[in-house]
Amino acid sequence: MARPRLLPAVVRSLLGRPSTVQYPYVKTEVEAAYRGRHYADLKKCTGCSLCAIECPADAIAMTQIPAHLEAPKSNPRRVYPKIDYGRCVFCYRCVTVCPFDAYVTTNFYGMAGPRENTSEQLSLGTLERVV
Amino acid sequence: MVDKVVELPVTIEIPVGPQHPALHEPVLLKAYVDGETVVKVEVNTGYNHRGIEKLCEQNTFYKDIFIIGRVCGICNTVHTDVYVRALEQILGLEPNRRAKYLRVVAMELERIHSHMLINAVMAEVVGFDTLFMSIMLDREKVMKAKEILTGARVMADYMMVGGVRRDLSDADAGRIAKLVEQVRERLTYYKRVFEEDTTITKRLMGVGVLKRVDAVRHTLLGPVARGSGVRIDARVSDRYDAYDELQPEVVVRGEGDSWARMMVRWDEALVSAEIVLSALSKLPRDGSPVPDERKLPRKFPPGEAYTRVEAPRGELTYYVMSDGKANPYRVKIRTPSFTNIVNSAFLYEGYTIADLPVILASLDPCISCMERAVITDLRTGERRTVPFTQLSRGDKAWRGRGFYLL
């Protein structure tokens, strides 16, 4: 019985660079269409809360837009979906059920951290201040 | 002067697990050994029960698609596929051909990486860690292919009622095909390693022999049954999705030992690679496979459906019953691991302690899939009277009792 030649594989591994990616010092490359961090563009959002109802992980809470920001007229209740990324499972159900295509999707995945991580900053950043 | 001989039955109870019996998942094999020989094994699980069936009854049909994807990480597309097809049966919907082909691509990619994973774990269990690392490195290519197709390495969330959740561009189809071709080459190589390497063959051959009749009677499924000569494959018999056109070759071996089960997996992974390549080459173009999730029917008519799928580990079945309300009335999940682990305690008897993880790994146990628990009790009264080696070596009085040596 001829043995498979393991020796070339061993030599190649010894001479080659390690296959391990030194995350977080080196970023893992992901697809552009990877399901990463997503948030609502409040210029389009009407505060209908369909995403919050449909969310399987219950990660979306409808929250009041602060008074110093200018909400569009299409959002009379002045609420927006705040996504808790700690709860989110990144199934993108909210993205696909949104009647106004208000969600912005990115392939950003480095969300681990000690602090509470929500879409508050990102979503509110899409609005302008009241002058 | 010795006038009395006291005989003590020397049996030691060895807990194998619940931390890492073979896979890094919680299951406890309580092994009763006489010297080196295992005389009895109790499968003791239940470290992972999450009550998903009940959770499904309390959420809507559409939310359940994503909950069910979390039953098991390795085989999440088959779980969602079989559930979504049950919903389509109830609704009377039919996805288009392109969606069916894309589902098959996703599921076959999953089969390749699942089989590579368990073969890698088997290499680790027998102490061949280099091979483990090597297989896992090549498995990353399949994970990348899955990421291109579904948008995530593991949690695909790819199936939706009426189709799939994202389309595949021709450029990406070419990239996946290229990755799968690379993997196919490696699969052929690893298959040869498992065939010819003495480290592997010495540890696996003749260990955990399962007879054909036992496999059928105890409802052992998937590669475990096919390694014992049972020709079952839900892909061929049910012809769901695009399997009516992409007919897989059913791999069957007659040896019935752990080695045969692993070889069935390598061969199946190769067959899966062929299916992926042929599906990608003749991807139909009959419109978009992505249904508009905003326009899917909100109301489900009363009805019931029972769908089967050939998961990497065997036949996976879902029973979904709707009573016309927003939530399903009953969802019953029966995973292949459930029967493969719970009903297979008889397999370990007569082999040595070192063979125990080998046999367990050869069954490809997925604990979070089965999320159930069974404890079989020892009959303490009879234990004292029967020598244990006799038990394991096939004493008629005990063997005749059927399957569980209790």
Next chain:
Amino acid sequence: MTATLAQAGGFVKPNRRVFTLEPSRVRSVFLDLVRERGQEGFYVSTIVGVDLKEEGLIRVDYFVVLLPEEETVVLRTAVPRDNPVLDSIVDIVPGALSGELETHDLLGVLFQGNPYLRRGFFVPSDVAEKGVYPLRRG
């Protein structure tokens, strides 16, 4: 609503033939199956228990796969909700063990003649001690 479901009979989608039987006949049907098709002629794929509260019944479906053609048929029976007792088939078809244990623990169907039945192998012990069957309708 559920009444019509239970009597639907005929087929479970897609094309699984349903045979309705009396609970007392379950054992004899499986004995017949073994006699007709042999030990390798079929396997019990799963046992599904459904609590039909409005009718006061617990429906128990045996999903049997006939080999070698791999056709799934449904053997459907129902037991009263206040006294759910069925005969066990574990000694005829050992593969039914997992299904019987599960149905017993979650729905409280008592499979007479199955020596391995016990509460608390599936649900946590504190729930089992209260005598709660999780999948029963409240």
